[in-house]
Amino acid sequence: MDNKLFGLAALFNTPDEIIKAAEAAKSAGYKKFDVNTPYPVHGMDKAMGLKPSTVGFVTLFFGFSAAAFIMFFMWWTLASNYPLIIGGKPNFPLPAFIPITFETTVLIGSVATFLSIIALYFSLPTNSHPLHDSEYMKAVSTDKYGIVIEAEDPLFNKTQTDKFLRELNPSSIEEIYYPEKIIYPLFAPKFILFLVVVAILVSGSTYVTLNTLLYVTPYDWMSVQDKVNPESKSEFFSDGFGMRKPVAGTVARGFIPYPYLGQAAPKEVLTNPLLPTEDVLALGKRKFNTFCSPCHGYTADGDSRLRGQFPSPPTLHTDKVRNYPDGMIYHIITNGQNAMPSYAYQVSREERWAIINYVRVLQRAKNARPNDLVEINKESEK
Amino acid sequence: MTTNDSGYIRKDLPVKIGNIGMILLASGIIFGIFGFITNPERAAFSYLPTFMFLLSISVGSLFWVALEYLAGAEWSVPFRRVAEFLSTIIPLLIILVIPLLMHMKDLFIWMNPVAVASSKVLQGKEPYLNYSFFLIRVIGFCIIWVIFYFIFIRNSRKQDITGEQGLTKNNVIFSGIFMPVFAYTITFSAVDWLMSLAPLWFSTIFGAYLFSGAVWSSLAAITFISIKLKENGYLHPKVNENHYYSLGTLLFAFTVFWAYIAFSQYMLIWYADLPEESFWFLHRWTGGWSLLSIIVIITHFIVPFGALLSFPSKTNTGRLKFISIWILVAHYIDLYWLIMPSLYVNGKVYMFSWLDIVFPVGAVGLIMVVFNWSARRYNLIPIRDPKLQKAFNFRI
Numbered sequence: 001m002d003n004k005l006f007g008l009a010a011l012f013n014t015p016d017e018i019i020k021a022a023e024a025a026k027s028a029g030y031k032k033f034d035v036n037t038p039y040p041v042h043g044m045d046k047a048m049g050l051k052p053s054t055v056g057f058v059t060l061f062f063g064f065s066a067a068a069f070i071m072f073f074m075w076w077t078l079a080s081n082y083p084l085i086i087g088g089k090p091n092f093p094l095p096a097f098i099p100i101t102f103e104t105t106v107l108i109g110s111v112a113t114f115l116s117i118i119a120l121y122f123s124l125p126t127n128s129h130p131l132h133d134s135e136y137m138k139a140v141s142t143d144k145y146g147i148v149i150e151a152e153d154p155l156f157n158k159t160q161t162d163k164f165l166r167e168l169n170p171s172s173i174e175e176i177y178y179p180e181k182i183i184y185p186l187f188a189p190k191f192i193l194f195l196v197v198v199a200i201l202v203s204g205s206t207y208v209t210l211n212t213l214l215y216v217t218p219y220d221w222m223s224v225q226d227k228v229n230p231e232s233k234s235e236f237f238s239d240g241f242g243m244r245k246p247v248a249g250t251v252a253r254g255f256i257p258y259p260y261l262g263q264a265a266p267k268e269v270l271t272n273p274l275l276p277t278e279d280v281l282a283l284g285k286r287k288f289n290t291f292c293s294p295c296h297g298y299t300a301d302g303d304s305r306l307r308g309q310f311p312s313p314p315t316l317h318t319d320k321v322r323n324y325p326d327g328m329i330y331h332i333i334t335n336g337q338n339a340m341p342s343y344a345y346q347v348s349r350e351e352r353w354a355i356i357n358y359v360r361v362l363q364r365a366k367n368a369r370p371n372d373l374v375e376i377n378k379e380s381e382k
Numbered sequence: 383m384t385t386n387d388s389g390y391i392r393k394d395l396p397v398k399i400g401n402i403g404m405i406l407l408a409s410g411i412i413f414g415i416f417g418f419i420t421n422p423e424r425a426a427f428s429y430l431p432t433f434m435f436l437l438s439i440s441v442g443s444l445f446w447v448a449l450e451y452l453a454g455a456e457w458s459v460p461f462r463r464v465a466e467f468l469s470t471i472i473p474l475l476i477i478l479v480i481p482l483l484m485h486m487k488d489l490f491i492w493m494n495p496v497a498v499a500s501s502k503v504l505q506g507k508e509p510y511l512n513y514s515f516f517l518i519r520v521i522g523f524c525i526i527w528v529i530f531y532f533i534f535i536r537n538s539r540k541q542d543i544t545g546e547q548g549l550t551k552n553n554v555i556f557s558g559i560f561m562p563v564f565a566y567t568i569t570f571s572a573v574d575w576l577m578s579l580a581p582l583w584f585s586t587i588f589g590a591y592l593f594s595g596a597v598w599s600s601l602a603a604i605t606f607i608s609i610k611l612k613e614n615g616y617l618h619p620k621v622n623e624n625h626y627y628s629l630g631t632l633l634f635a636f637t638v639f640w641a642y643i644a645f646s647q648y649m650l651i652w653y654a655d656l657p658e659e660s661f662w663f664l665h666r667w668t669g670g671w672s673l674l675s676i677i678v679i680i681t682h683f684i685v686p687f688g689a690l691l692s693f694p695s696k697t698n699t700g701r702l703k704f705i706s707i708w709i710l711v712a713h714y715i716d717l718y719w720l721i722m723p724s725l726y727v728n729g730k731v732y733m734f735s736w737l738d739i740v741f742p743v744g745a746v747g748l749i750m751v752v753f754n755w756s757a758r759r760y761n762l763i764p765i766r767d768p769k770l771q772k773a774f775n776f777r778i
Contacts, residue, residue, distance in 0.1 A: 095649045
């Protein structure tokens with residue numbers, strides 16, 4: 001092999017031998033050596049001359065940081081930024097926060113310790129170690145006890161170190177080399193394709209699994225009922241429609257059909273059912289001013305603000321209109337005439353008749369007879 | 383001098399230990415009796431924490447003896463005799479309890495027929511909290527502990543002479559029986575002696591609370607005494623810092639365990655905020671008692687936690703000795719905090735009494751006398767224990 005030598009590894013059969021080997025390596029002056037055993041061997045730290053690990057300080061630092069952070073976070077969210085009262089307790093209830101602080105401290109402390117050990121031993125970003133995949137590692141992870149002296153050690157000399165290890169009577173000695181460096185480019189087309197395929201497979205299978213195979217209808221007792229929905233198909237009716245047409249001749253409640261609808265010049269018309277009482281005239285005036293006056297004007301002279309901007313609305317004081325029966329005016333309001341649309345939807349039947357009574361009042365006011373004055377005087381004398 | 387192949391050389395403890403212990407014990411007894419004559423009520427109040435302290439140390443030590451057998455622990459074998467000697471106080475508990483049984487009316491409000499007649503809750507609890515049943519429980523528990531004490535001690539000492547390994551096996555079986563018995567007796571002792579001082583109050587975790595304190599303080603006593611013995615050459619020379627590290631780790635673990643139990647008890651009561659539970663803590667948070675509550679938190683948890691956290695603090699015997707004494711004092715303060723506020727209710731004003739010093743001093747004297755008496759008769763190391771050699775080879 002042309003690869004660089006990582007170190008020499010020796011295997012032993014008993015924990016006592018490995019302790020002795022570690023002590024020998026220490027006293028021989030080796031600094032860069034490590035011991036691998038299937039389980040923690042008591043007393044190994046002392047035999048190797050290891051100082052107490054400083055990883056504990058990483059745990060301490062991250063534990064305290066996590067405790068401080070989570071305390072600050074709970075204070076900020078629940079007492080400062082959006083103060084909440086929970087269970088009648090103060091905004092900053094310390095006893096209730098202690099379990100969360102404790103859990104966060106333990107979690108962050110242990111995760112940070114784990115990650116820092118990984119980072120230190122693998123010397124990240126490397127993700128492999130020369131000892132991986134070696135026969136030595138297979139042996140020490142089952143039933144052997146191994147020591148490896150690294151080539152980086154200043155005292156390391158291949159022949160002399162080999163001799164030193166052989167004097168300890170190991171069961172075997174192995175030369176460990178750095179593995180060949182293989183670079184896997186991140187944007188290789190194969191890799192990208194692989195990611196795409198994985199993404200499709202994962203999302204597709206997840207969709208099918210969750211939405212089809214494992215789909216459970218949630219609370220549907222309101223949307224699903226034993227009745228015919230107007231919008232849906234029906235098996236029961238021969239025409240297949242869930243929504244039924246009303247029986248011929250059905251009339252909506254409160255609806256009275258207008259018999260002359262759509263006729264331009266009806267041969268006969270309705271008669272006015274209302275008497276021109278004060279209430280009827282007041283209603284007629286209000287509705288006339290609302291719906292009729294925009295075109296016909298307040299006095300029905302056809303002199304509204306629309307004059308000149310629109311086909312000029314006609315005056316209602318012509319002889320023709322004055323001679324119309326009430327039913328004809330009703331017919332025009334209901335049906336529309338020329339540019340005037342139907343007002344059947346805006347103005348109710350009763351309101352239409354009231355408007356007609358009011359129009360008659362306006363017409364009479366424009367065409368007063370001499371004895372009307374006498375009548376008015378009589379009225380005022382009362 | 384016993385001949386043995388373990389390398390243990392038996393030496394008698396200096397005479398002054400017995401003498402000092404005798405002086406402390408005698409002064410404690412004399413002043414205590416004087417206190418009981420002049421002010422019986424206050425003396426009973428002051429005596430209860432000391433009695434509970436001795437109960438914690440002795441029964442807790444018996445727990446450690448049983449735990450070592452049951453768990454098959456090897457490293458702790460050299461310290462087992464220390465725990466056994468401390469549990470020699472158990473037979474004396476039957477005598478030590480007499481002053482309390484004579485002053486039940488001063489201590490327990492449920493002994494007062496007028497108070498019981500006016501409270502429906504106390505009437506409901508009467509089938510449990512009455513004098514005769516209380517007496518049966520107290521004496522019964524003491525007898526149970528004494529029986530187990532004699533079983534463990536007899537087998538352990540017989541082994542020193544015969545070296546028979548079956549004795550260890552017997553003790554393992556009896557430890558298995560003792561553990562549930564211990565759990566029930568210590569729980570009901572806590573309810574009887576401490577919780578029933580405020581009979582309207584209840585907390586289901588209270589037995590575990592006393593257990594954690596008792597086990598913690600007895601371990602501190604074992605640690606302190608074994609370090610003292612080792613420093614003066616009475617223990618086996620092969621006992622080393624690996625063993626003390628393990629003792630320190632256990633002390634640390636039980637510091638946290640006590641805090642866990644105490645905080646669980648507090649937080650649940652605080653959160654539910656029910657008047658029938660929270661008054662107990664509220665009472666300990668009014669007036670001067672709040673200061674004592676803070677002292678309990680600091681001495682019982684914060685200081686031991688910080689002091690035992692690092693690796694060197696558990697291997698440095700000087701620091702371990704200091705923290706062991708600290709823990710013993712903290713446990714006494716904790717018991718004082720549990721007991722005293724419950725006795726000063728309904729307008730009774732608390733005053734510190736010289737009796738609060740006298741009784742603990744007498745208790746220290748009693749421990750010294752009993753330990754000295756045991757150490758003069760028996761080996762400080764179980765020399766023929768089958769696990770002893772493994773214990774000496776123990777490395778962390």
